[in-house]
Amino acid sequence: MKYELINHTADISIKFFGDTIQKLFTNSAISLSEIIFNQKQKGNKKNHTKMQLNFSANEITVLYIDFLREILFQINQNYRYFYKFEITKFSEQKLSIDCYFQTLNCNNITSEIKAVTYHNIEIKKAKNIYYATVIFDI
Numbered sequence: 001m002k003y004e005l006i007n008h009t010a011d012i013s014i015k016f017f018g019d020t021i022q023k024l025f026t027n028s029a030i031s032l033s034e035i036i037f038n039q040k041q042k043g044n045k046k047n048h049t050k051m052q053l054n055f056s057a058n059e060i061t062v063l064y065i066d067f068l069r070e071i072l073f074q075i076n077q078n079y080r081y082f083y084k085f086e087i088t089k090f091s092e093q094k095l096s097i098d099c100y101f102q103t104l105n106c107n108n109i110t111s112e113i114k115a116v117t118y119h120n121i122e123i124k125k126a127k128n129i130y131y132a133t134v135i136f137d138i
Contacts, residue, residue: 026085038110
């Protein structure tokens with residue numbers, strides 16, 4: 001399981017999982033696509049598009065939130081369904097990542113998520129699994 005939806009009063013809270021901190025990042029972005037478009041999609045090498053994103057921040061939490069905010073922006077504004085990521089550079093302050101996506105129709109969006117928040121954000125490791133709990137504005 002890559003994510004778990006958590007009951008929240010006014011917003012949506014999601015717990016993302018990964019075997020490594022890098023997998024936590026990529027699983028979170030793929031899960032956002034699955035949640036917003038309410039589908040799991042496999043990439044088709046013939047019609048996929050790739051873009052590279054680069055981030056820098058003073059700590060891992062800010063790096064993670066900045067990454068999720070850009071992914072959410074790309075989903076909401078350009079209807080990009082992300083299905084694969086390849087991290088080319090990673091540290092607690094820097095991320096360079098190749099993002100593979102397909103552009104879908106705006107009518108494919110079934111769940112609206114407006115923004116990523118810092119409210120109660122946590123990134124932790126327990127029993128060799130990384131997890132992050134994130135609250136999103138809906």
